[in-house]
Amino acid sequence: MTDIDIAPRFTSVGAVRDGLRQVQYLADEGIAGVVYLADRLGKPVLVEGPAGTGKTQLAKSVAEMSGARLIRLQCYEGLDESKALYEWNYKKQLLRIQAQRLAEDSGASWSDIEEDIFSEEFLLTRPLLEAIRATEPVVLLIDEVDRVEVETEALLLEILSDYQVSIPELGTVAATQIPMVFLTSNNTRELSEALKRRCLFLHIDYPQLEREKEIVLTRVPGISDHLADQIVRIVRSIRTLELKKHPSVSETLDWARTLVLLGIESIDAEEAKQTLHILLKYQSDIIKAAKELADDGNSARPGGLRPGTAGSGTAGSGAAGSGGRGT
C-alpha cells in the first residue's frame, strides 16, 4: 500500500447511495457498499456482470457525483504499454536531435541532448499515467479489461497495487492522490489471480423488480407509474426464459422510451410482441418470447415460467427420456 494520506471522499454507505441517486444512478446496498469500501481501503474495484447492467455507468456516475474527472482506458486485444501507460514522442525527439545537429557549434554535448530528449517534455502520457499524475481528483475507468491478453494484464498490476508507474528513463512516478479505479469485465475469460487479488470484487446482476422500476421511472421522462410497473414485470418474466441473451437494463430503458414515444399507456400482449425486437437481439429469442407472451394463459402453459421449473424441466426430461432405456 502507499502511504499517501487523503481524506476519505464519503462519510458512509448511505452517503454514497444518496450521492449516486442524485446523479440518477440507483445503487443497491451492495454497489454502494463496495464503492464506499474502495474509497476507504484505497483499492480498485473490479466490476463484473452481464452486459448492460450499468457497470461502465457506475464509474461515470461516481465521477460525476464526486466532481472528479473521468479518465477512461478502453481495453482491446493488442493493447500495449505505449497505448496504456506512456510513450516517448519520438517524432519530436528526432526533430530535437536534428535541430541540435544544425546548431552543432553551440557546444552542447551528447549527454545534454540525451538528458533533454528523455525529459517530460517528450513524454506522451496515456490514460494510466495521466490518472497517476493528475493533481485534481480523478476516477480511472479501465473498461472491458477481459479483452486484453493475460500478459498485458501485468501492465496494470503496478498501478493497481501501488499507484505508481516506473519509467526507466525518468524513474518512478507516484500518485499524489489515490484515484478511484474501476475495472469492468464481461467475463469472457478468467482474469489472472494477481489482478483479482488486488481488487475488490463487485458483481452487478439484473436489478430486483422494485429497483428496476425505480430506474425506469428516473431515467425515462414522462412515463407513468403503471406503464413502468408493467414493463419491469414483463422484463422479469422474459428473463426467466432460457434465452441466448437476456434483456439488460439498458434495453429495458430503450423499450420503455419506445413505448412512451408510441403513446402507449397500458401495454397488452400484442403491443408487447410487436416491440419485442427492442428488448431482444436474437431472432430465435424474439420468436421464443413472443410465443410465450402470446400463449393463451388458460391453455397448456408448459411448466410455467417459474425460475428453475423451466430450466430443470428440460434438464429432467432429457435424463428421463433416456433414463428408461437401460444402461
Next chain:
Amino acid sequence: MTPDEIEGGRAFLDVDLAATAIASAAPGHGGGMLDLLSGFIQELRAAGLPVSLTENLDAMEAVRHIPLDDREAFKYALAATLVKNHAHWKAFETIFEVYFSLRGAHYAIDEDEDSAEEIEHLLSELMGEGTAAHGGAMDALSPEELAELLYKALMEGDEAMLRALARQAVTRFAGMEPGRPVGGTYYLYRTLRQLNLEAVLERMMQAAQDGADGGLTSLEERLAKDEYDARIDGLRKEVEAEIRRRLVADRGAQAMAKTLRKPLPEDIDFMHATRDELTALRRALHPLTRKLAVRLARKRRHGRKGPLDFRNTVRHSLSYGGVPAEPKFRYPRPAKPEIMVIADISGSVAAFARFTLQLVYAISSQFSRVRAFVFIDGIDEVTRYFEGIEDITEAVHRVNTEADVIWVDGHSDYGHAFETFWDRWGKEISPKTSVILLGDARNNYHASQAWVLAEMQKKARHLYWLNPEPRSYWDTGDSIVSQYAVHCDGAYECRNLKQLEKFVEQLG
C-alpha cells in the same frame, strides 16, 4: 427499519461480534471477531473457494470500516474482498448465513416468548381491531386462521408479516427437537407440506382473476403468476433460513457448515448430479462456452508468429524514415479441426453426454465441422438435429427422444455400435478429423470389437476417449475401457465441467 430488523440487528451484534472489544482495540480487532472471521474463512477454503492471505487481510481491514450493526453491508464487505468469482457466490452466501445468522434467545429451538410482542404489533396492523380477541400472539391462532393470515400476507406482499409467519410455521410444523440428527431438508419438507403453497397459489390466482373486470388477459395472468411465484419463493427461502438458524443454534456453525457444504458448479459430478445441481451446471455451461470460444479463437491467432508480412512492414517503416525497424508478421491461420463426437446416451451416462455435446456445439464456430453420433446398442447420426438450431437444449432433447439408437434390447453394446459406425461412416474419417468417444465402456459383457478403434486411429488425426467415471472404477465389473484406450491417443477421466473444459481447450 421494522421492529424485526432492529431486533435482528441487536441479536447479531450481541452474539456474533464482540463489538466492544473491536471498538477498543486500537489497530487490530477483537479476539472474538478474529476467531469468527478466521473460522469463516477456513470454511470458505474448505468449500473450495481460493482465498489468499492478502484477501484474508483485506477482509479484516474492510470490516473495520463497516458499521457493525449493518448486516448487509458487513456481508458485502466480506464478499467484495473474499469472493472473486460470481460462480462461488452461492457457496459464500450459504456459509455466511451459517456463520453470521441472526441469533438470539428466541431463535433457539425451544421457543420464543419475546417475539410475541412484535407479532402482536404486526397482527393488529394487518387484521385491524379484530385480533384483540385472539389474545394477540400467533401461538393462539387456529391453523385455519394462520392459513388465512398467510394468504393475506402473500396477497399484499407484506414482508415483515411473512417473516413472522415463516418463524411461526417452523415452530408449529417442523417438529424440531434439539440434538436430533436430521438434516434441514427434512424439516423444510415437513413445514412446506403443511403450508400447502400450491393450493395457496391457486387461490391467489383465482382471486386475481375475480378481482379484475372481465377477467385477466393471458399476459396479465402470467405477470400476476410471476409476482405470486416470487413471493411464495421468498416465503420458502424465509422458512429455509429460519430452519437453518435454529439448526445452527442447536449444532453450532462449524458442524452446520460442514453438512451444508456443496461442490462448486465446476466440480459437480455429472454422473451423480441432483436435479438442482444439473440446473446449476447448465447455467455454468453457458458462460463457459463463451470463454472457451474466445480463448480458442485467440490461441489460433496468437499461438505463434506467421511469415513476414512484407507490405505491412514497409508501410510501418514510413514512420521510421523508411527503415524497416518494426517487422510485421502475418497472423497464422492453422486449419480448424473437424470433430466427430460419438456418445453413449444410455441412462447411466446421459447427463455427461449431453453436457459434452452442448459444449462442443456451443463452440462449433471454432471447428470446421462437428458431427455427432449417439448410440446405445444401435447407432445413429444426429448432426441434423443441431443444424440451423439456435437452442441447443432443444436439440439435445430431440436427440434423446428421436434418434434411432436401439438395436436389440436397449442395453449398451459398444462393440455393435462401433462396428456399425465403421461400416456406415468409417470412410468419412479423414486425417483432419478428431474423433471423441464418450462413455463409461460398460459393455454388458458383449464383444468389444476394439479393432474398430485401431482402424479409426490409423485414419483420424486424433482419437480420444472421455470417461465420466472416476479412474479407480475403470475396468471394474463390465467396464472394458482399457481395451479401447490402448488404441486411443488419450483416455481421460471427465467427471465435471473443470475437466471437460480442460479437455476441449486442448482440442482447439
